Amino acid sequence: MRILLLGNGGREHALAWKICQSKLLTSLYIAPGNPGTAKLGTNLSIAASDIPAICKACADLQIDMVIVGPEDPLVKGIADAIQSEPTLQHIIVIGPNKTGAQLEGSKDFSKAFMQRHAIPTASYASFEAHQWEEARAYVLNHSLPVVLKADGLAAGKGVIICESHQDAENTLRQMLLEKQFGEASAKVVVESFLTGIELSVFALLDGRHYQVIGHAKDYKRIGEGDTGLNTGGMGCVSPVPFADAAFIKKVEERVIQPTVKGLQEEGIDYRGFLFVGLMNCNGEPYVIEYNCRMGDPETEVVMPRLQNDLLELCRHVGAQTIHQTNISYYPEHFATVMAVSGGYPGSFEKGKKIAGLEQSFPNQHLFFAGIQANDAGELVTSGGRVLAVTSKGNSMSEAVAESLSVLNQICFEGIFYRKDIGYEFK
Ligand code: AMP
Ligand code: GLY
Numbered sequence: 498m499r500i501l502l503l504g505n506g507g508r509e510h511a512l513a514w515k516i517c518q519s520k521l522l523t524s525l526y527i528a529p530g531n532p533g534t535a536k537l538g539t540n541l542s543i544a545a546s547d548i549p550a551i552c553k554a555c556a557d558l559q560i561d562m563v564i565v566g567p568e569d570p571l572v573k574g575i576a577d578a579i580q581s582e583p584t585l586q587h588i589i590v591i592g593p594n595k596t597g598a599q600l601e602g603s604k605d606f607s608k609a610f611m612q613r614h615a616i617p618t619a620s621y622a623s624f625e626a627h628q629w630e631e632a633r634a635y636v637l638n639h640s641l642p643v644v645l646k647a648d649g650l651a652a653g654k655g656v657i658i659c660e661s662h663q664d665a666e667n668t669l670r671q672m673l674l675e676k677q678f679g680e681a682s683a684k685v686v687v688e689s690f691l692t693g694i695e696l697s698v699f700a701l702l703d704g705r706h707y708q709v710i711g712h713a714k715d716y717k718r719i720g721e722g723d724t725g726l727n728t729g730g731m732g733c734v735s736p737v738p739f740a741d742a743a744f745i746k747k748v749e750e751r752v753i754q755p756t757v758k759g760l761q762e763e764g765i766d767y768r769g770f771l772f773v774g775l776m777n778c779n780g781e782p783y784v785i786e787y788n789c790r791m792g793d794p795e796t797e798v799v800m801p802r803l804q805n806d807l808l809e810l811c812r813h814v815g816a817q818t819i820h821q822t823n824i825s826y827y828p829e830h831f832a833t834v835m836a837v838s839g840g841y842p843g844s845f846e847k848g849k850k851i852a853g854l855e856q857s858f859p860n861q862h863l864f865f866a867g868i869q870a871n872d873a874g875e876l877v878t879s880g881g882r883v884l885a886v887t888s889k890g891n892s893m894s895e896a897v898a899e900s901l902s903v904l905n906q907i908c909f910e911g912i913f914y915r916k917d918i919g920y921e922f923k
Pocket of ligand 1: 774
Protein backbone atom coordinates (compact mmCIF):
# COMPACT_ATOMS: atom_id res chain seq x y z
CA MET A 498 0.00 0.00 0.00
CA ARG A 499 1.04 3.56 -0.70
CA ILE A 500 0.65 5.56 2.47
CA LEU A 501 0.53 9.28 3.15
CA LEU A 502 0.99 10.21 6.81
CA LEU A 503 0.17 13.77 7.90
CA GLY A 504 2.02 15.63 10.64
CA ASN A 505 5.54 16.38 11.83
CA GLY A 506 5.91 15.54 15.52
CA GLY A 507 7.02 12.71 17.77
CA ARG A 508 3.63 11.07 17.29
CA GLU A 509 4.13 10.98 13.53
CA HIS A 510 7.70 9.70 13.84
CA ALA A 511 6.35 6.85 16.01
CA LEU A 512 3.51 6.17 13.54
CA ALA A 513 5.98 6.20 10.62
CA TRP A 514 8.21 3.71 12.45
CA LYS A 515 5.21 1.44 13.09
CA ILE A 516 3.99 1.73 9.50
CA CYS A 517 7.46 0.67 8.32
CA GLN A 518 7.08 -2.62 10.21
CA SER A 519 4.04 -3.51 8.08
CA LYS A 520 4.20 -6.20 5.46
CA LEU A 521 1.56 -4.26 3.50
CA LEU A 522 3.72 -1.15 2.98
CA THR A 523 5.10 -0.33 -0.45
CA SER A 524 5.77 3.43 -0.12
CA LEU A 525 5.53 5.89 2.74
CA TYR A 526 5.21 9.64 2.30
CA ILE A 527 5.02 12.07 5.20
CA ALA A 528 3.68 15.63 4.92
CA PRO A 529 5.55 17.53 6.14
CA GLY A 530 7.46 15.11 8.42
CA ASN A 531 10.76 15.83 10.16
CA PRO A 532 14.37 14.59 9.87
CA GLY A 533 13.35 11.44 11.81
CA THR A 534 10.57 10.50 9.38
CA ALA A 535 12.88 11.32 6.43
CA LYS A 536 14.88 8.20 7.33
CA LEU A 537 11.73 6.05 7.06
CA GLY A 538 9.99 7.45 4.00
CA THR A 539 9.80 10.51 1.75
CA ASN A 540 8.98 13.84 3.36
CA LEU A 541 6.82 16.17 1.26
CA SER A 542 7.06 19.89 1.90
CA ILE A 543 3.32 20.29 2.33
CA ALA A 544 1.69 21.49 5.56
CA ALA A 545 -0.56 18.86 7.17
CA SER A 546 -3.52 21.30 7.00
CA ASP A 547 -3.03 22.40 3.38
CA ILE A 548 -6.06 20.45 2.17
CA PRO A 549 -5.85 21.25 -1.58
CA ALA A 550 -2.12 20.38 -1.68
CA ILE A 551 -2.72 17.14 0.24
CA CYS A 552 -5.50 16.15 -2.20
CA LYS A 553 -3.19 16.88 -5.14
CA ALA A 554 -0.39 14.79 -3.58
CA CYS A 555 -2.87 11.93 -3.07
CA ALA A 556 -3.63 11.94 -6.79
CA ASP A 557 -0.06 12.51 -8.01
CA LEU A 558 1.43 9.80 -5.78
CA GLN A 559 -1.43 7.30 -6.19
CA ILE A 560 -1.98 7.08 -2.46
CA ASP A 561 -4.09 4.20 -1.09
CA MET A 562 -4.40 5.36 2.52
CA VAL A 563 -4.04 8.67 4.37
CA ILE A 564 -3.27 8.46 8.09
CA VAL A 565 -3.88 11.76 9.83
CA GLY A 566 -1.69 12.55 12.85
CA PRO A 567 -2.90 15.91 14.23
CA GLU A 568 -6.43 17.19 14.83
CA ASP A 569 -6.20 20.36 12.79
CA PRO A 570 -6.63 18.85 9.31
CA LEU A 571 -9.49 16.67 10.60
CA VAL A 572 -11.37 19.56 12.17
CA LYS A 573 -10.86 21.50 8.90
CA GLY A 574 -12.35 18.63 6.89
CA ILE A 575 -9.46 16.75 5.25
CA ALA A 576 -11.43 13.47 5.26
CA ASP A 577 -14.46 15.13 3.66
CA ALA A 578 -12.27 16.79 1.02
CA ILE A 579 -10.63 13.51 0.00
CA GLN A 580 -13.89 11.58 0.00
CA SER A 581 -15.76 14.18 -2.03
CA GLU A 582 -13.21 14.09 -4.86
CA PRO A 583 -14.35 11.38 -7.32
CA THR A 584 -10.80 10.35 -8.27
CA LEU A 585 -9.81 9.95 -4.59
CA GLN A 586 -12.81 8.07 -3.24
CA HIS A 587 -10.95 4.75 -3.10
CA ILE A 588 -8.53 6.19 -0.51
CA ILE A 589 -8.94 4.94 3.05
CA VAL A 590 -8.69 7.91 5.39
CA ILE A 591 -7.73 7.10 8.98
CA GLY A 592 -9.37 10.03 10.73
CA PRO A 593 -12.99 11.10 11.04
CA ASN A 594 -14.84 13.59 8.86
CA LYS A 595 -15.45 17.16 9.98
CA THR A 596 -18.59 16.26 11.93
CA GLY A 597 -16.89 13.37 13.76
CA ALA A 598 -13.89 15.59 14.52
CA GLN A 599 -16.25 17.88 16.46
CA LEU A 600 -15.80 15.41 19.33
CA GLU A 601 -12.47 17.19 19.75
CA GLY A 602 -13.11 20.45 17.89
CA SER A 603 -15.99 21.55 20.12
CA LYS A 604 -16.14 20.81 23.83
CA ASP A 605 -19.80 21.87 23.84
CA PHE A 606 -20.54 19.33 21.08
CA SER A 607 -18.71 16.54 22.92
CA LYS A 608 -20.35 17.30 26.28
CA ALA A 609 -23.81 17.37 24.69
CA PHE A 610 -22.98 14.12 22.85
CA MET A 611 -21.97 12.45 26.12
CA GLN A 612 -25.14 13.68 27.79
CA ARG A 613 -27.33 12.38 24.94
CA HIS A 614 -25.73 8.95 25.20
CA ALA A 615 -25.43 8.72 29.01
CA ILE A 616 -21.63 8.53 28.92
CA PRO A 617 -20.12 9.36 32.34
CA THR A 618 -18.53 12.82 32.44
CA ALA A 619 -18.44 15.86 34.76
CA SER A 620 -21.67 17.89 34.95
CA TYR A 621 -21.53 21.08 32.87
CA ALA A 622 -23.23 24.07 31.31
CA SER A 623 -22.12 26.15 28.33
CA PHE A 624 -22.51 29.83 27.64
CA GLU A 625 -21.98 32.42 24.92
CA ALA A 626 -21.12 36.11 25.41
CA HIS A 627 -24.75 37.28 25.21
CA GLN A 628 -25.45 35.06 28.27
CA TRP A 629 -22.83 36.85 30.39
CA GLU A 630 -25.00 37.51 33.46
CA GLU A 631 -26.31 33.96 33.51
CA ALA A 632 -22.79 32.54 33.03
CA ARG A 633 -21.38 34.74 35.79
CA ALA A 634 -24.11 33.66 38.23
CA TYR A 635 -23.56 30.01 37.33
CA VAL A 636 -19.82 30.22 37.96
CA LEU A 637 -20.22 32.18 41.22
CA ASN A 638 -22.60 29.55 42.58
CA HIS A 639 -20.49 26.59 41.41
CA SER A 640 -18.57 24.38 43.82
CA LEU A 641 -14.77 24.81 43.80
CA PRO A 642 -12.54 24.14 42.05
CA VAL A 643 -14.48 24.89 38.87
CA VAL A 644 -13.18 24.08 35.40
CA LEU A 645 -13.56 26.56 32.51
CA LYS A 646 -12.94 25.38 28.97
CA ALA A 647 -12.82 27.25 25.69
CA ASP A 648 -15.21 25.44 23.36
CA GLY A 649 -12.87 25.29 20.35
CA LEU A 650 -9.27 24.26 19.69
CA ALA A 651 -6.90 26.41 21.74
CA ALA A 652 -3.56 24.61 21.23
CA GLY A 653 -3.95 22.73 24.52
CA LYS A 654 -4.24 25.96 26.54
CA GLY A 655 -8.00 26.35 26.67
CA VAL A 656 -8.67 24.59 30.01
CA ILE A 657 -8.39 26.63 33.21
CA ILE A 658 -9.00 25.19 36.67
CA CYS A 659 -10.13 27.95 39.03
CA GLU A 660 -9.67 27.62 42.79
CA SER A 661 -11.70 30.71 43.78
CA HIS A 662 -14.91 32.35 42.58
CA GLN A 663 -13.02 35.58 41.91
CA ASP A 664 -10.53 33.74 39.71
CA ALA A 665 -13.41 31.94 37.96
CA GLU A 666 -15.25 35.20 37.22
CA ASN A 667 -12.08 36.84 35.88
CA THR A 668 -11.26 33.81 33.73
CA LEU A 669 -14.80 33.69 32.41
CA ARG A 670 -14.63 37.38 31.51
CA GLN A 671 -11.30 36.95 29.72
CA MET A 672 -12.57 33.98 27.76
CA LEU A 673 -16.08 35.07 26.92
CA LEU A 674 -15.97 38.86 26.72
CA GLU A 675 -12.31 39.58 25.99
CA LYS A 676 -12.03 36.59 23.62
CA GLN A 677 -8.76 35.40 25.15
CA PHE A 678 -8.70 32.45 22.77
CA GLY A 679 -10.37 34.25 19.88
CA GLU A 680 -13.29 32.40 18.33
CA ALA A 681 -12.35 29.27 20.31
CA SER A 682 -13.68 30.95 23.46
CA ALA A 683 -16.78 32.51 21.89
CA LYS A 684 -18.46 29.70 23.81
CA VAL A 685 -17.26 28.47 27.21
CA VAL A 686 -17.97 25.15 28.92
CA VAL A 687 -18.11 25.35 32.73
CA GLU A 688 -17.77 21.98 34.41
CA SER A 689 -17.27 20.28 37.75
CA PHE A 690 -13.81 19.27 38.86
CA LEU A 691 -13.08 15.53 38.85
CA THR A 692 -10.66 14.04 41.36
CA GLY A 693 -8.66 10.96 40.41
CA ILE A 694 -5.87 9.66 38.19
CA GLU A 695 -5.92 10.34 34.46
CA LEU A 696 -5.63 7.74 31.74
CA SER A 697 -5.59 7.95 27.95
CA VAL A 698 -7.33 5.08 26.17
CA PHE A 699 -7.05 4.59 22.41
CA ALA A 700 -9.49 2.86 20.09
CA LEU A 701 -9.64 2.38 16.35
CA LEU A 702 -13.17 2.80 14.96
CA ASP A 703 -14.46 1.64 11.59
CA GLY A 704 -17.84 3.40 11.72
CA ARG A 705 -19.59 0.38 13.18
CA HIS A 706 -17.11 -1.48 15.39
CA TYR A 707 -13.99 -0.74 17.38
CA GLN A 708 -10.89 -2.23 18.91
CA VAL A 709 -8.98 -0.83 21.86
CA ILE A 710 -5.37 -0.57 20.67
CA GLY A 711 -3.68 0.63 23.84
CA HIS A 712 -3.63 2.96 26.79
CA ALA A 713 -1.10 5.17 28.54
CA LYS A 714 -0.65 7.60 31.37
CA ASP A 715 0.61 10.97 30.20
CA TYR A 716 2.57 13.28 32.55
CA LYS A 717 1.34 16.73 31.56
CA ARG A 718 2.97 19.09 34.05
CA ILE A 719 6.42 20.52 33.44
CA GLY A 720 7.71 19.86 36.95
CA GLU A 721 8.55 16.72 38.86
CA GLY A 722 5.80 15.45 41.15
CA ASP A 723 3.24 16.91 38.69
CA THR A 724 3.92 20.54 39.56
CA GLY A 725 4.05 23.72 37.46
CA LEU A 726 2.47 24.55 34.14
CA ASN A 727 0.66 22.20 31.80
CA THR A 728 2.59 21.08 28.72
CA GLY A 729 1.75 18.98 25.68
CA GLY A 730 3.07 15.98 27.65
CA MET A 731 6.43 15.26 29.29
CA GLY A 732 6.40 11.48 29.22
CA CYS A 733 4.23 8.38 29.30
CA VAL A 734 4.06 4.87 30.58
CA SER A 735 2.17 1.84 29.29
CA PRO A 736 0.76 -0.41 30.60
CA VAL A 737 -0.63 1.49 33.61
CA PRO A 738 -1.04 -0.59 36.78
CA PHE A 739 -4.65 0.37 37.54
CA ALA A 740 -5.74 -0.07 33.91
CA ASP A 741 -6.18 -3.81 34.29
CA ALA A 742 -8.58 -5.91 32.22
CA ALA A 743 -11.49 -5.14 34.58
CA PHE A 744 -10.97 -1.37 34.35
CA ILE A 745 -10.57 -1.41 30.56
CA LYS A 746 -13.75 -3.51 30.34
CA LYS A 747 -15.59 -0.78 32.26
CA VAL A 748 -14.17 1.82 29.87
CA GLU A 749 -15.36 -0.20 26.90
CA GLU A 750 -18.85 -0.84 28.27
CA ARG A 751 -19.55 2.59 29.72
CA VAL A 752 -17.66 4.82 27.33
CA ILE A 753 -16.43 3.32 24.07
CA GLN A 754 -19.43 1.16 23.18
CA PRO A 755 -21.99 3.93 23.79
CA THR A 756 -19.73 6.34 21.89
CA VAL A 757 -19.56 4.08 18.83
CA LYS A 758 -23.31 3.42 19.02
CA GLY A 759 -24.08 7.11 19.53
CA LEU A 760 -21.97 8.13 16.54
CA GLN A 761 -23.74 5.57 14.39
CA GLU A 762 -27.20 6.63 15.60
CA GLU A 763 -26.37 10.23 14.78
CA GLY A 764 -25.26 9.29 11.28
CA ILE A 765 -21.59 10.08 11.92
CA ASP A 766 -19.40 7.62 10.00
CA TYR A 767 -16.38 7.77 12.31
CA ARG A 768 -13.36 5.92 10.92
CA GLY A 769 -10.11 6.54 12.67
CA PHE A 770 -8.45 6.83 16.02
CA LEU A 771 -10.47 7.83 19.05
CA PHE A 772 -8.54 9.06 22.08
CA VAL A 773 -10.57 9.01 25.28
CA GLY A 774 -9.07 11.14 28.06
CA LEU A 775 -10.43 9.68 31.30
CA MET A 776 -10.35 10.29 34.99
CA ASN A 777 -10.34 7.18 37.15
CA CYS A 778 -12.51 8.37 40.06
CA ASN A 779 -12.41 5.63 42.70
CA GLY A 780 -12.36 2.91 40.07
CA GLU A 781 -15.02 4.50 37.85
CA PRO A 782 -14.09 6.02 34.47
CA TYR A 783 -15.31 9.55 33.66
CA VAL A 784 -14.56 11.17 30.32
CA ILE A 785 -12.56 14.40 30.52
CA GLU A 786 -12.33 14.80 26.78
CA TYR A 787 -12.35 13.07 23.44
CA ASN A 788 -9.67 13.62 20.82
CA CYS A 789 -10.10 12.54 17.23
CA ARG A 790 -6.48 11.40 16.86
CA MET A 791 -3.72 9.61 18.74
CA GLY A 792 -2.04 11.34 21.67
CA ASP A 793 1.44 12.78 21.75
CA PRO A 794 3.51 11.43 23.57
CA GLU A 795 1.11 8.51 24.16
CA THR A 796 1.67 7.22 20.60
CA GLU A 797 5.37 6.90 21.40
CA VAL A 798 4.55 4.12 23.92
CA VAL A 799 1.32 2.75 22.44
CA MET A 800 2.84 1.96 19.00
CA PRO A 801 5.93 0.13 20.29
CA ARG A 802 3.74 -1.90 22.69
CA LEU A 803 1.18 -2.88 20.05
CA GLN A 804 2.04 -6.18 18.42
CA ASN A 805 -0.38 -5.96 15.47
CA ASP A 806 0.48 -4.76 11.99
CA LEU A 807 -0.90 -1.19 12.02
CA LEU A 808 -1.64 -1.08 8.29
CA GLU A 809 -3.53 -4.32 8.51
CA LEU A 810 -5.68 -2.83 11.27
CA CYS A 811 -6.20 0.30 9.17
CA ARG A 812 -7.18 -1.80 6.17
CA HIS A 813 -9.85 -3.39 8.38
CA VAL A 814 -11.07 0.12 9.23
CA GLY A 815 -11.59 0.73 5.50
CA ALA A 816 -13.46 -2.58 5.14
CA GLN A 817 -15.44 -2.00 8.37
CA THR A 818 -14.18 -5.32 9.75
CA ILE A 819 -12.06 -4.15 12.67
CA HIS A 820 -14.04 -6.48 14.99
CA GLN A 821 -12.53 -9.44 13.14
CA THR A 822 -9.03 -8.61 14.36
CA ASN A 823 -7.32 -9.70 17.57
CA ILE A 824 -5.25 -7.09 19.34
CA SER A 825 -2.12 -8.23 21.11
CA TYR A 826 0.55 -6.43 23.07
CA TYR A 827 4.19 -7.13 23.80
CA PRO A 828 4.57 -8.25 27.41
CA GLU A 829 7.16 -5.64 28.44
CA HIS A 830 6.65 -2.26 30.09
CA PHE A 831 7.17 0.81 27.91
CA ALA A 832 8.12 4.33 28.95
CA THR A 833 8.84 7.50 27.04
CA VAL A 834 10.58 10.55 28.41
CA MET A 835 10.32 13.84 26.52
CA ALA A 836 13.24 16.26 26.33
CA VAL A 837 12.09 19.87 25.98
CA SER A 838 13.63 23.28 25.29
CA GLY A 839 14.65 25.42 28.28
CA GLY A 840 11.76 27.74 29.21
CA TYR A 841 9.03 25.51 27.72
CA PRO A 842 6.00 25.69 28.08
CA GLY A 843 6.73 29.43 28.36
CA SER A 844 8.93 31.16 25.79
CA PHE A 845 12.01 29.28 24.61
CA GLU A 846 14.73 29.64 22.02
CA LYS A 847 15.01 27.47 18.94
CA GLY A 848 17.93 26.52 16.71
CA LYS A 849 20.06 24.89 19.44
CA LYS A 850 22.44 22.27 18.09
CA ILE A 851 21.69 18.77 19.35
CA ALA A 852 24.64 16.53 20.17
CA GLY A 853 24.51 12.78 20.68
CA LEU A 854 22.00 11.81 18.01
CA GLU A 855 24.71 10.29 15.82
CA GLN A 856 25.11 7.43 18.30
CA SER A 857 23.10 4.30 17.77
CA PHE A 858 20.73 3.15 20.48
CA PRO A 859 19.60 -0.23 19.16
CA ASN A 860 17.26 -1.03 22.04
CA GLN A 861 15.51 2.33 22.30
CA HIS A 862 13.45 4.52 20.03
CA LEU A 863 14.41 8.15 19.53
CA PHE A 864 11.31 9.83 18.15
CA PHE A 865 11.96 13.34 16.84
CA ALA A 866 9.46 16.03 17.83
CA GLY A 867 10.78 19.61 17.50
CA ILE A 868 13.90 18.84 15.47
CA GLN A 869 14.91 20.27 12.11
CA ALA A 870 18.02 20.26 9.98
CA ASN A 871 19.64 23.71 9.62
CA ASP A 872 21.24 25.00 6.41
CA ALA A 873 24.46 23.19 7.30
CA GLY A 874 22.53 19.93 7.69
CA GLU A 875 22.97 19.86 11.48
CA LEU A 876 20.08 18.77 13.69
CA VAL A 877 18.78 21.68 15.74
CA THR A 878 15.81 22.27 18.06
CA SER A 879 12.71 23.71 16.41
CA GLY A 880 10.01 23.45 19.07
CA GLY A 881 9.17 23.19 22.75
CA ARG A 882 9.05 19.42 22.85
CA VAL A 883 12.21 18.21 21.12
CA LEU A 884 12.80 14.48 21.47
CA ALA A 885 10.86 11.52 22.91
CA VAL A 886 12.95 8.54 24.01
CA THR A 887 11.02 5.29 24.38
CA SER A 888 12.40 2.19 26.06
CA LYS A 889 11.08 -1.12 27.21
CA GLY A 890 11.91 -3.10 30.30
CA ASN A 891 10.74 -5.85 32.57
CA SER A 892 9.29 -3.24 34.88
CA MET A 893 8.17 0.34 34.48
CA SER A 894 11.16 1.55 36.52
CA GLU A 895 13.55 -0.31 34.26
CA ALA A 896 11.95 1.18 31.13
CA VAL A 897 12.10 4.72 32.55
CA ALA A 898 15.74 4.24 33.65
CA GLU A 899 16.67 3.10 30.12
CA SER A 900 15.15 6.23 28.56
CA LEU A 901 16.92 8.43 31.10
CA SER A 902 20.25 6.77 30.35
CA VAL A 903 19.82 7.63 26.66
CA LEU A 904 18.85 11.23 27.42
CA ASN A 905 21.95 11.49 29.58
CA GLN A 906 23.94 11.12 26.36
CA ILE A 907 21.95 13.72 24.38
CA CYS A 908 22.75 17.36 24.79
CA PHE A 909 21.49 20.76 23.67
CA GLU A 910 21.60 24.12 25.41
CA GLY A 911 18.74 24.34 27.90
CA ILE A 912 17.69 20.65 27.66
CA PHE A 913 15.19 19.63 30.33
CA TYR A 914 13.33 16.41 31.04
CA ARG A 915 11.46 14.95 33.97
CA LYS A 916 13.27 12.15 35.76
CA ASP A 917 10.18 10.99 37.68
CA ILE A 918 7.95 9.64 34.90
CA GLY A 919 5.83 6.83 36.40
CA TYR A 920 6.72 7.98 39.91
CA GLU A 921 3.40 7.25 41.60
CA PHE A 922 3.48 3.61 40.49
CA LYS A 923 7.01 2.78 41.63
P1 AMP B 1 -7.97 19.04 28.10
O1 AMP B 1 -7.40 20.18 27.34
O2 AMP B 1 -9.44 18.84 27.98
O3 AMP B 1 -7.13 17.80 27.94
O4 AMP B 1 -7.74 19.38 29.65
C1 AMP B 1 -6.44 19.61 30.12
C2 AMP B 1 -6.29 19.01 31.47
O5 AMP B 1 -7.14 19.69 32.40
C3 AMP B 1 -6.72 17.56 31.58
O6 AMP B 1 -5.74 16.69 31.15
C4 AMP B 1 -6.97 17.46 33.06
O7 AMP B 1 -5.75 17.31 33.75
C5 AMP B 1 -7.56 18.79 33.39
N1 AMP B 1 -9.03 18.73 33.42
C6 AMP B 1 -9.87 18.97 32.41
N2 AMP B 1 -11.15 18.83 32.81
C7 AMP B 1 -11.11 18.50 34.12
C8 AMP B 1 -12.11 18.21 35.11
N3 AMP B 1 -13.41 18.28 34.83
N4 AMP B 1 -11.68 17.89 36.33
C9 AMP B 1 -10.37 17.84 36.65
N5 AMP B 1 -9.38 18.10 35.77
C10 AMP B 1 -9.75 18.43 34.52
N1 GLY C 1 -0.87 14.02 25.29
C1 GLY C 1 -2.12 14.62 25.19
C2 GLY C 1 -2.57 14.91 23.83
O1 GLY C 1 -2.02 14.42 22.85
O2 GLY C 1 -3.53 15.66 23.66
